[in-house]
Amino acid sequence: MNIREAIKNRRSIRRFQDKALTAEEVDILCEAVMWAPSAGNLQSRRFYFVLNPDLKKRIATVCLGQMFIASAPLVVVACADYERIRPYRDRGKNLYAIQDVACAVENLMLQAHELGLGSVCVGAFDEDALSGALNLPSTQRPLTVVPVGHPAQKPEAPERYPMEEIVTILK
Template sequence: MEILKAIKERRSIRSFQKKDISGEIVDKLIDALIWAPSAGNLQARKFLFVKDAKLKKGIVSSALGQSFIAEAPLVIVGCTDSRISGRYGERGVYLYSIQDVAASIMGMMLVAHENGLGTVWVGAFDEEEVFNLLNLPENLRPVAIVPVGYPLVTPPPPPRVSKHEAVEFR
């Protein structure tokens, strides 16, 4: 698949078919997550793959009632790892590790799209509730939730700002 085409065609999917994702495709998603670039190659990130219905409902509750999360067969919770990112001090903990998770998730979303899956990046959630629900160790901080599944509905492309508005050459 052509990368720019995939970037332009990928959509935020909030409605999923009741269809499991094969182990082969899950392995591709994992590869995309771990092969993303990271600050100092520290890979200051951890991903939880949630399939348990009860846990998914708890995540919905922690995410302002966004019920589509529980409809997805797989929910990926991206976490920063402060044990690793501490090497770069405060900037490593509060910026680089978040960038690591973001780069991983973007690559994974493109691989998901290439394999016929839909995803949506959920950032509106109570971190402490998700932290407690998933019984995370102190070094992990949940910063993103990504439901993954086969789209039931694919929305049209959203409007974008012009190149002139987005980029300034100096």
């Protein structure tokens, strides 16, 4: 699969087969988040790769009851690390740390897709409850939850705006 195909054919997957990931697959996904770009290479992000069934259920519950999350063999919680981004002060905290996490989450989803796995970026959750479930330090803010597993559905591509409403080419 080339990158163009991966980008165009990745879909949000919300139904998963009851099949664990291999240790190698998990390693490859860890690598994918690690090698994403980051502001000043400060890597102001932390990832929790959750395999524990009870914890996955708690995470699904605090994601406003999106219980399909608990059915994924792996649930990744992506957090901004405000300690690491401190040199960039307010702009670092309010922008770069979030961008650092977003870049890594896209890597994660595309890498999962290349491995034949499905995932979805989940942003709807009770932040305090999620921090509590993972016992996060106050320097870390959970930004995205990404369940990953073998897909049990093949959704159609949702429409996008026409290219000219998204991209302006300035000559």
